[in-house]
């Protein structure tokens with residue numbers, strides 16, 4: 362499929378919209394003008410984009426959980442509990458796996474079975490099946506802004522339903538909700554489908570409705586080097602800006618070394634703004650999100666709270682606009698509402714104690730920021746070269762050549778030649794760089810830092826470090842030291 366990084370015309374968008382809204386009966390509930398009128402009435406304190414902008418202005422770090430269950434009443438009860446007992450500043454609706462694969466018929470079964478069983482038999486909220494009406498019930502019942510969080514390569518109908526339903530933010534993007542989530546979705550197909558989701562937001566913005574978009578920062582959440590995830594976030598932000606999105610939260614998943622994680626957020630914010638300015642997108646507000654550790658968690662709940670609190674502290678010291686909260690049930694599965702609320706309370710306790718404290722930019726931090734920006738720049742500039750100036754074309758070609766390469770991703774369109782490992786301070790470095798277009802300096806710095814660890818541990822630099830690091834946090838430490 363031919364893609365180009367160019368704003369869709371109204372004709373292109375509305376022609377496709379007719380098809381999209383026919384994909385499931387609830388699509389018929391979307392009435393453009395009615396939705397615009399409804400969304401324009403949303404008060405600032407319940408508009409995701411406005412609340413993020415305010416937090417940015419005030420230098421605050423907000424807390425947002427993940428949460429989603431099959432039935433509307435239970436979902437409302439859950440979100441209300443997380444607001445009142447947890448202190449959530451922003452609310453999710455984590456969408457179920459069937460919806461993420463557009464298998465709405467399976468959702469129908471899941472809803473019926475959940476009604477019969479009296480408990481959720483889906484692993485999230487099936488927003489498409491509940492429709493605009495169902496989403497409006499959730500919106501009207503809660504007191505905080507709502508965002509759909511999922512992992513959907515084709516989110517076109519989901520975006521239509523949740524936005525018309527009062528959700529003023531949608532997470533995801535053409536790379537971040539495809540490559541880490543799906544095996545066989547072509548990059549160009551997904552670029553097209555997410556251009557639709559971004560153009561829909563652009564359409565609402567042109568009609569006076571503020572809607573936030575949030576590329577999914579952590580990707581596979583498995584030792585993802587900051588420059589790899591930052592490059593993806595910046596590409597998705599640029600693609601969204603081209604379609605008219607004005608309020609973007611770029612994100613990153615905690616790796617565990619304080620200096621590197623703070624540098625990741627600071628470099629991400631600096632560099633995405635540099636690229637937006639370079640391409641003339643001067644009216645896009647950028648905020649940042651720091652995801653608490655996305656890898657394997659300790660089963661022991663007290664240790665899990667240690668991981669959660671470390672993520673909260675790092676996100677706050679980085680100056681991130683929001684932190685995505687984990688729960689003490691992470692190693693087990695979908696958390697109870699009580700455990701979810703505990704994760705939020707622990708997080709907010711740390712956010713409150715670190716309010717106004719930012720890690721000062723010393724020599725080490727600036728050096729890490731500069732290294733991440735240099736690595737990221739190598740990747741992004743190569744994409745533009747491969748695309749002969751067109752970022753969408755360059756992204757398709759970039760994946761084909763392994764210039765953009767996400768570690769441990771299931772997508773068959775991902776080269777999977779790059780492998781990470783921690784250095785002796787726990788920062789994530791490039792062990793194998795595959796076809797990443799890095800300069801010799803960058804390659805040497807990464808190698809030197811891994812050699813330091815090898816010397817300390819008395820073993821050669823090898824993939825054994827990677828596998829030891831993958832299990833380390835679950836076993837109670839950051840760096841996977843040899844037995």
Ligand SMILES: CCC[C@H]1O[C@@H](n2cnc3c(N)ncnc32)[C@H](O)[C@@H]1O
Nearest residue numbers: 427428429455484485691694695696
């Ligand atoms: C990329 C997101 C992975 C995280 O997303 C959490 N997650 C998934 N589904 C739900 C849900 N229905 N309720 C609360 N958390 C949920 C997982 O635990 C994991 O941390």
